[in-house]
Amino acid sequence: MTYAKAELSGLIRDKAADLKFDLCGIARVRILSENEPVLRAWCEAGMNAGMNYLNRKIENRLNPESLLAGAKSMIVTGFSYYTDNKQKVQGVPVLSRYAYGINYHDVISARLEQLLSYIRSVNSEAEGRIVVDSAPLLEKGWAIEAGLGWRGKHSVIINRSIGSFFFIGILILNIELIYDKPSGKDYCGSCRxxxxxxxxxxxxxxxxxxxxxxxxxxxxxxxxxxxxxxxxxxxxxxxxxxxxxxxxxxxxxxxxxxxxxxxxxxxxxxxxxxxxxxxxxxxxxxxxxxxxxxxxxxxxxxxxxxxxxxxxxxxxxxx
Ligand code: SF4
Ligand code: SF4
Structure with a gap:
């Protein structure tokens, strides 16, 4: 059975919810060229602090086709890690919340593998590539593009429902889908x-x-x-x-x-x-x-x- 784009997009969103992703948006692939000047200026000013990989092949980072030939769609997911259950002893070295759990690359990649298998079971032409901090890609730019949230003044993506303590995992696909609107609005306002x-x-x-x-x-x-x-x-x-x-x-x-x-x-x-x-x-x-x-x-x-x-x-x- 061949599903129309709208139906297939709905099935993908439902499956992402079944797999316990907190957020799921879909964006059309394009070159995120508007990010290039800021990224280049940031690297040239030395603010990447020796993370030289961020300065290499910037044009590839902007273009998902460099990771998957024929890329058409980006499934962008969010996985919350916010918790109030913190370390219990005062006066000890403090861990960031994102480091509390088991390796998030493995957890999210495994869920995205399940999502990809599902998509392939309903569309045999689908090919995909999973990215969870594992390849040069502007994850935050794609989160905005897929409607997950806006870039806060601290540079982290914020979602109005779940805040900013979430991991981003991306599945690049070679098939066309129905797309979400990019998050156009900045809700930081005058806060700093x-x-x-x-x-x-x-x-x-x-x-x-x-x-x-x-x-x-x-x-x-x-x-x-x-x-x-x-x-x-x-x-x-x-x-x-x-x-x-x-x-x-x-x-x-x-x-x-x-x-x-x-x-x-x-x-x-x-x-x-x-x-x-x-x-x-x-x-x-x-x-x-x-x-x-x-x-x-x-x-x-x-x-x-x-x-x-x-x-x-x-x-x-x-x-
Ligand atoms: S809402 Fe305020 S604290 Fe939050 S990112 Fe925006 S400026 Fe920063
Ligand atoms: S930018 Fe954020 S994470 Fe970095 S030192 Fe400041 S408060 Fe901490």
């Missing part, structure tokens, strides 16, 4: 809480971040020491930083996620300052290896723990 309350002043006025100053980058992607001048501003953060999202009014009264994969396990939630300071490589592997933290080595984790603990003596803003 994130800019004013970022501890390191890392948020620029054009919805970009200076990664050289951003605690998230300095504790995740950075392979050198944490700069001395950042230490007093870290507020105990050991991996990532949620500050600009936590102060955002659009994240107040958000319903916590319902994905057990992204819960913080008790054995991490209950770690004491001593547990953190004496973390062995074996414990690090056991506790953190299947999580988003697999992006850093044990040595970098120890660097972060030492910096986070040192920074707590300067503690000057609420976590």
């Amino acid at each position: 809480q994130c800019i004013d309350l970022c501890p390191t002043g890392a948020i620029n006025n054009n919805r970009t971040i200076d990664a050289r100053k951003c605690i998230a980058n300095l504790t995740i992607e950075n392979r050198g020491p944490i700069p001395e001048e950042i230490l007093p501003k870290m507020g105990g953060r050991v991996y990532g930083c949620d500050r600009c999202q936590e102060v955002c009014p659009w994240n107040k009264n958000v319903t916590p996620h319902s994905h057990p994969e992204f819960d913080l396990p008790e054995e991490i939630a209950e770690m004491t300052p001593d547990d953190w300071q004496s973390l062995t490589e074996e414990q690090f592997t056991k506790l953190f290896r299947q999580r988003a933290l697999e992006r850093i080595s044990y040595a970098d984790m120890i660097r972060n723990i030492n910096a986070a603990i040192k920074s707590l003596q300067f503690f000057n803003f609420p976590l």
Whole structure:
């Protein structure tokens, strides 16, 4: 049986809901050329902080056809990881919420694989490519294009229902579908809480971040020491930083996620300052290896723990 575009698009949305995606939008493939000047200027100013892959083949990042020949449609999904169940012990190194659960690349890729299999079962001509932070693609640009939300002044995509604590997973398809309208409206208004309350002043006025100053980058992607001048501003953060999202009014009264994969396990939630300071490589592997933290080595984790603990003596803003 061959489905018409509208019917097939509806089936895909229903299946995405069955697979527990919190958001699903569909965008027509095009070259997101309007993003190029900002991206180039950001890299040329050095704000990519040594993440040189962001500076390579920018034209490919703008064009999904560089990842899937004949690409026609982008299924853009959102998977909430917001929770109020945080670490239970005061005065310990603080993890970003996105690092609580098991590796989100694996979780979301597996769901998108299921979605692709389903699409192929109802349309044998469909070919797809899954991207979850795994290939050069402007995920945020596509989230806007598919109507998921707008780019907040902190540069993260915000959805009016679920806020900004969500992962983006994309399925590129070679078939035509019915498309959502891009999110044209900016609901930040005159607010600038994130800019004013970022501890390191890392948020620029054009919805970009200076990664050289951003605690998230300095504790995740950075392979050198944490700069001395950042230490007093870290507020105990050991991996990532949620500050600009936590102060955002659009994240107040958000319903916590319902994905057990992204819960913080008790054995991490209950770690004491001593547990953190004496973390062995074996414990690090056991506790953190299947999580988003697999992006850093044990040595970098120890660097972060030492910096986070040192920074707590300067503690000057609420976590
Ligand atoms: S993640 Fe933290 S340091 Fe980075 S921009 Fe947001 S508030 Fe600032
Ligand atoms: S804190 Fe305010 S300015 Fe920043 S993203 Fe949220 S609404 Fe926009």
